[in-house]
Amino acid sequence: MAVLVQQADFDLAQELAQLGGADGSAGAVISFTGLVRGDSDLHALELEHYPAMTSAALEQIEQAARKRWGLIDVRIIHRFGKLELGQQIMMVAVSAPHRRAAFEAADYIMDYLKSRAPFWKKEHSTQGTAWVDAKPEDEDDLARWT
């Protein structure tokens, strides 16, 4: 179990190697990685966050998922700062006894990170800068889990 909030990049392979469950307790491991995607003129994404709150918010999401699906292990890394096109923004890795639990838990964690983790994204493009708006669907996504 680990939740990391950092400016530095991370090595997904190293994180997966540290994920618990390789002893035969896990039947399923899922990793999700979010990358800076380049729509039209975008060349960078700037992530602002609320340092006093971020880790606690991520840990709360992680604990809720771990409890609900009986996960073996969870690792979450979320970066902040200015990230270039194609760079890694964040990752979630989960291990579980069974496939369905792993999928649902990873999906749940992503939905909550999206709308309940105190990060804000600003796009830097040839047109200037613009804050990314939350989508109405993001809240609908959360409703899937209640």
Place this chain on the structure above:
Amino acid sequence: MAVLVQQADFDLAQELAQLGGADGSAGAVISFTGLVRGDSDLHALELEHYPAMTSAALEQIEQAARKRWGLIDVRIIHRFGKLELGQQIMMVAVSAPHRRAAFEAADYIMDYLKSRAPFWKKEHSTQGTAWVDAKPEDEDDLARWT
């Protein structure tokens, strides 16, 4: 795009490094790894497959997912032979512009691998050997996609 059926182990990190989309076209990358899980007395899993059919079946599943979700890239590796507790059985990696497509595609591919890829698992335990039965839920899982 790659579909591999092999006895040898694979390196997930290497596979992810080769997955297309790191140029800024992908916003989401998901990997799923299936491992030999040790229920009670199990110590190994033996996977038999239908060599003349396996690759084509996997490619068909891959093509269907790629088309349905507009995926950027897909890699599937499925092993056969005798695998010990904790060892990797298979992996699926997908890259997509958006998160939801990546999740659904990975989930879809796993559902189809489960029931439409010509593999059969035999458990080796202290009690002897036993073929793993398909579960009625596996067919229900497929019905989610039609």
Place this chain on the structure above:
Amino acid sequence: MNLNVVYFAWLRERIGEPSEMVETNAATVADLIKELRTREERYDLAFSDLDAVRVAVDQTLTDFDAPLDNAREVAFFPPMTGG
């Protein structure tokens, strides 16, 4: 017609062969199964519960009604358990 008939998992074990050439005039998979069951008890046993048997003709999953004209390989196996 000469068919290569292949078996997997417990069907292979019950029949005792991974594959065999079968000379047959069966029009469909169901006809072929009927023919095989009359051969020997091990075949009759292997095909006693068809709910537990799946079939592929020339490496394509199909059902027992499938015709065999021009078929070269018929595979019998239990429901798949990949992934």
Place this chain on the structure above:
Amino acid sequence: MNLNVVYFAWLRERIGEPSEMVETNAATVADLIKELRTREERYDLAFSDLDAVRVAVDQTLTDFDAPLDNAREVAFFPPMTGG
């Protein structure tokens, strides 16, 4: 009471400060917002559409009705866009 009030994203930009100490007797978050809006136009503007504003009291997400007794830090920000 002395509150540390912090702002993020476009709220921070509109108000022009990442944080400030505010001396207030506001009973709830809504009261605090009312007070801030009377200060200067940049505050009034920043809080003009409350549907677009979220609040955390002492690092816990809450709503505008939340009481401020014993609160030490109030954060205002737009809906989060993590992940």
